[in-house]
Amino acid sequence: MVTVGAHVSISGGFDEAVARQRDLGGTVGQVFVGSPRGWAVKDVDESDGAAFREAAAEHDMGPWIVHGTYLINFATPKEDLAEKSVRCVQGELxxxxxxxxxxxxxxxxxHTGAGEETGVANVADRLSELDVPDDVTLLLxxxxGKGTTVGKTFEQLDDMVAQSTQTYDDIGVCLDTCHLHAAGYDFRTAEGMDELVAAVDEAIGLEHxxxxxxxxSKHPLGSEKDEHEHVGEGEIGEGGFDHFVTHExxxxxxxxxxxxxxxxxYAWNVEKVRSLAE
Ligand SMILES: [Zn+2]
Ligand SMILES: [Zn+2]
Structure with a gap:
């Protein structure tokens, strides 16, 4: 049985996110802790924490994940933007x-023109400034690969960690299937899926x-365009997801x-993933 859920809103409180997840049939979930297009991190106090923990435990849900705001840029050559980004990530952690x-x-x-190598080194420097709480793992x-974004390849992701003062004790990786496809990683065949897994293992280590x-993905293999489509209905297709969610x-x-x-x-997509994983 796969553990699958959806990104849900926290409006009305964090425990409301749990109720929304239950309604759509998910057993894990993702939330923002502020506006996805703003810098403000929502004030989260102990009572919010207790309410969320209690609701999630009651419905046997988790592990949850928080998605960082889209404004964060650790690769930037601009110091002021980098400083804001580090402060924001620390607050969200x-x-x-x-x-x-x-x-x-x-x-x-x-990297907005500073070059890929500099962009990756910038990410590493800013990761080094973070104090990752003991009970949280930060995932890249x-x-x-759209425009000058970094982190398109597994090697780049690993370099960000390797060049920082952090280790894989506190840092890991989250793989997005749409982004993989747009970046040119083809897992629509069983052989392609095996190659993808081998490439991840070599560069990063599967356990991370x-x-x-x-x-x-709405766009073809290698298009570098980030536009999501319903599971099985885009360029990856049901076959690709079948390989992905059933691979050991x-x-x-x-x-x-x-x-x-x-x-x-979301309920439709969650159910689709479950049926493909069977
Ligand atoms: Zn994302
Ligand atoms: Zn995306």
Missing amino acids: DACSTLGIPYYVFHPGA ENTA VEYLHLND AFADRPMVVETPADENG
Whole structure:
């Protein structure tokens, strides 16, 4: 049985996120702890934490994950933006700890012309500034590679950790299937899936892939475009997801969908993942 859920809103309180997840049939889930397009981290106090923990435990849900705001850019050459980003990530990591949420994921960012190598080194420097709480693991998300974003390849993700003062004790990786496809990793055949797993294992180590984002891709292999489609209905297709969610390398990892908010809805996608995993 796979553990799968969806990204849900926290409006009305963190315990409301649990109720929403239950309604759509998920057993794990993802939330933002602020506005996804703002810098403000929501004030999270002990009573929010207790309410969330209690609700999640009551419905036997977890592990949850927090997604960082989209403004964060650790790869930037601009010091002021980098400083804001580090402060924001630190605030969101601390909120995770208060909520009892063991995972935090964010996109490393874009070098905006400084060059890939500099971008990766910048990410490493800013990771080094963080104090990751003992009960939280920070996950780097692989990217589609659009524009000057870094983190498209497994080697780049590993370099970010290796060049920082952090270790894989506190840091891991979250793989997004849409981003993998857009970045040119083809797992639509069983052989392709095996090659993908081997590449992850060689560059990062399979054990450091701790969470998965399951989204299909609206755009073709290698397009570098990040636009999500319903599971099985995009360019990856049902076959690709079948390989991905049944591969022994990933089958026991928590998975969340971040699919389009239209008629199919999250419940449909969660159910789709379950049926493909059977
Ligand atoms: Zn993401
Ligand atoms: Zn995406």
